[in-house]
Amino acid sequence: MSTQAPDLVDFAEITEIELRVLRRMKEYTLGDHGSVFHGTGVDFVGLRDWQAGDRMSSIDWPQSTLTNFTPMVIREYEQPGTAPIVVVADQSPSTRCGTTGTPIAAGVARAMATIGLSAVYFQDMFGIITFDKGFARMAALRPRVGRGHVIHCLDAYQGRVGMEEVKTGQRLATTIGGHLRRTTLLPVISDFLFEDAAERIAEIAELNSVHDVVLVMIDSAFAFDLPDVSAGWVSAFDVETGETRLMSRRELRNLSARVRAWQDDLERQAHDRDIDVLRLDVDPERSLPALLEFVMVRRLRKS
Structure with missing residues (x-):
């Protein structure tokens, strides 16, 4: 019996995302827009x-x-007129949690696939940096061009491919910036449900002076929208710290609202630091149009 975890994004979903990306990108490139090609060639x-x-x-x-x-x-x-795209993706164990068979990590993987396949269309280089435990551990795949490398990055995010370890420094901005060789589009994809998220966002904001940083926040309140229980007290287990906490039924009911308020506050703090934030639902029918619009806006910035 196979013990391999199910795909966060299977081949059929990747193909569907690719077709929708191609259709939307062709509408964009055939329209009235500024040229995205500069320089003498390749x-x-x-x-x-x-x-x-x-x-x-x-x-x-x-x-x-x-x-x-x-x-x-x-x-x-x-091509001199292009810029690499490096996705910084949350690989924490908590992202594998969710409800109705949909983990938070599925939203991260779909966002990564959409951004990566749009990069293929424009012949942009695409790479990833993964992190867990609030950026305590990081690994990376260097940017390359091509659909095959995007699939390779998705496999790496799901833990099936070895990655290059990124040595972490005292400051997050220095660690990530030292890994980037040129000006880069830097989407940071996470639910940001770790303790020092505000401090980490402040450090990431320092990269915005050189790179194009955007936070892609996966709306994970759905994972805490739990059914009512008859018990007055519930024992909750933290998959990352291994700690157990006893909470009342009222606290359990309020978890979803608290998560939503936490993410709303982080979004406001990011805007205060001039960082764009894209909030995404785990439902692909809602998230994909928003992601495609995001990609087009970023292409216009590079024109």
Whole structure:
């Protein structure tokens, strides 16, 4: 019997997201908009092994013959008019919690897939930095171009692919900034339900002077909207700290409202620091249109 956890975003969902991204992006690029292409063309970045999803046109056939096509070799290019996209994604154990079979992490993964597949359309480089326990531990995959790398990043977020460890410094802004080699679009995707979230947002705001930082906040109040219980007292277990707390039935009923108020307050603090915040529902029918609109606005900023 398989013990592998179910996919947060399966192949069918990725395909559906990709089709909707392509349809919406074509509407955008065929419309009246500023050019997103600048400079003299493309620059050669380097060679790498072929990955599923890479285009046939990107294969370096002469170099591949030297390896006897095991593996095939891909030539990577970089367009001067583009900027890398690096998603900072919450991988905390608490994001695997939820209700009705929908974990909070599913919202994080869908947001990552949508942003990544839109980057593929514009030939932008895409990478990820994951964190857990309030940025205590971090890991990363360097930005690359291509659909195959986006799928690779999604597998890494779900714990199926090894990642490069990011050494954490005293300040979060220094740690993340030191990992970025050039000006980057930096969506930070989380529910921000950790104790020092306000302080972490303040540190992330320091990156906004160089990079394009946006908070993508997953509305996780649904995960705390629990059914009524007959017991007067309920024992709650924290999956991250391992602590147990006894709470009354009234406190249990108010959990969802407290989470919503917490996120509302963090959103106000982020706006006060001139950081844009995108609130997302875990329902893909509600979140995907908002994400696509976000991507288009960011493309206009880069024009």
